[in-house]
Amino acid sequence: MKIAILFETQTSGGGSFSHSINTCINLVKYNKKKHQYIVYTNFKKNYDQLNKLKIPCVYFKYNLIDKVLLKISIISFIRFFLNFFGISLSIEKALLKDKVNFIYYPVISESIFFIKKIDFFLSFLDTEHFKYNIFPEISLNEFNKRENLYLYCLKKALL
Numbered sequence: 810m811k812i813a814i815l816f817e818t819q820t821s822g823g824g825s826f827s828h829s830i831n832t833c834i835n836l837v838k839y840n841k842k843k844h845q846y847i848v849y850t851n852f853k854k855n856y857d858q859l860n861k862l863k864i865p866c867v868y869f870k871y872n873l874i875d876k877v878l879l880k881i882s883i884i885s886f887i888r889f890f891l892n893f894f895g896i897s898l899s900i901e902k903a904l905l906k907d908k909v910n911f912i913y914y915p916v917i918s919e920s921i922f923f924i925k926k927i928d929f930f931l932s933f934l935d936t937e938h939f940k941y942n943i944f945p946e947i948s949l950n951e952f953n954k955r956e957n958l959y960l961y962c963l964k965k966a967l968l
Contacts, residue, residue: 829915
């Protein structure tokens with residue numbers, strides 16, 4: 810089975826980056842006999858680091874249309890409209906072309922709104938925003954964005 814790990818966290822991401830890189834290392838190291846893993850990342854630094862660690866990886870770039878879609882996808886009405894017309898991101902097309910069976914998200918990202926033809930599973934991290942609003946990165950807008958993203962992906966995830 811071919812499993813893509815969608816690694817969309819920057820090196821400055823703190824705990825989410827640490828979790829993502831360690832997950833990539835451990836999945837490839839301990840499960841390579843059972844499944845074929847390949848990491849897809851949209852950050853050059855991640856790609857370089859993964860290559861140094863001898864982890865199979867692909868570097869991709871979101872095009873301008875992808876970036877706009879990712880930005881507006883948090884709005885459910887827009888997402889409904891995009892889904893109705895079957896609009897997808899270039900990454901899903903690339904994953905389908907590479908015959909990927911499953912996608913694993915070590916950290917949830919907005920690209921999950923556009924994954925329709927490939928089953929995915931994920932790690933659900935960073936639930937402290939439910940209890941505490943003391944972190945500077947958790948503004949009301951960010952809180953609502955995370956809520957929308959988490960509620961959507963938990964309903965759609967395979968695991």
